[in-house]
Amino acid sequence: MMKGLLLATALLVGALCAPWNHKYHGPAPSASDDDGALWFDGQFMTHFDLTDRRTWSQRFFKNDEYHQEGGPVFLMIGGEGPESERCVSGHYYYNNFAQEMNGLILCLEHRFYGASVPTADTAMGSMELLTSEQGLEDLVHFKRWYAETFLSYEADWVVVGGSYSGALAAWARSKYPHQFAAALASSAPVRTVYAYPEYLEVIKTDIGPVCSDRVDQAIQAATTMLETVAGRKELTSLFNLCDMIGSSDMDKANFMESITDPLAGVCQYASGTDVQDACDIVLEDGMCSYCLII
Incomplete structure (x- = not known):
């Protein structure tokens, strides 16, 4: 039985x-999911130890189809899985907002998922760097770099996410209101319960x-x-x-x-x-x- x-x-x-x-x-991510990928080579290994300035390459994707000077930037936050061009190519509701508002769409893959792995291994010591706190700092550091490098105007940034990344979006807006003008936090479990x-x-x-x-x-x-x-x-x-x-x-x-x-x-x-x-x-x-x- x-x-x-x-x-x-x-x-x-x-x-x-x-x-x-x-x-x-x-559909599950395929081998072609690196198509259109861009890289931020200056992401910090850790944001909480000023004596450790090691950097690594974090993958991101861009859709500037609707972007015009003065438009907002919609930053989709990667969650607990690999990202691909789908995160900027019309699969989500914020593409409609970008079209209406002449916005730019960016999607940043979360550390330790997909191709965005900061360390040479995933041993327990390395996994100590996989935290929501590090993920939030990744967003801020990436945002500053991208704005200074590629934008010629002071854009309003909107962080976007769903489920875990929705919680990150809400926390990013709450913790850094001077960096992010708004957050679209879908199904965001902002109150973490262990059991x-x-x-x-x-x-x-x-x-x-x-x-x-x-x-x-x-x-x-x-x-x-x-x-x-x-x-x-x-x-x-x-x-x-x-x-x-x-x-x-x-x-x-x-x-x-x-x-x-x-x-x-x-x-x-x-x-x-x-x-x-x-x-x-x-x-x-x-x-x-x-x-x-x-």
Whole structure:
């Protein structure tokens, strides 16, 4: 019973991950996403240690199709994923504002995502540089450089973002009102909560009691199996993972997050596979089916 329930879970993961993309809700970034890329070579490695003036190259994109002298600058803030020309080429609502206001559109990729990686590795020591505080300072330093280098007038800058980058937009406007005239912060989670079970409680309500009970069984089975070598081997096989699941708490948490997110994403983003389709797969063969849809 439990093995069948887990296999259903693996099926669910596979089915959902193909059509669903957390950031773009559309096609995944391709090898051509560097087309049109520009680079800011003077970004500081850290903005909070004046004795460390190392720099790195941060990727950005530009759309000046509507730009005229005196127009505002719309600065799209990259979030937790790679950026591409899509972030300036008409995919978002601020393109309409730029057209109406003769504005320039820029999109700055967030440090440690896509091609904008400041360090030679992603070891824990390096990842200490991946913070929202560093990201905010990146915006200010980039803005000053771009304005001084390319603009012949004092433009109004509008920071734009959605979800995490929406929070950055709101924080940037609040912290640096003299740098950014306005912010467009869409779905911005500005109050960070470390432990937030309410999110999955909403998902549980959305999928209904029958589907929820089956998913609970799958999660409980996986949690138990993670505690033994044999169980981790079986989960690795069921979910067709490239590497054996590790024994550390972080490895276990990463695995559990990976099998929870796809179903939650169906509820949150309402694209690709719908909730009923996902639950139909889960209910066919319990955990077995859950494997298949994620």
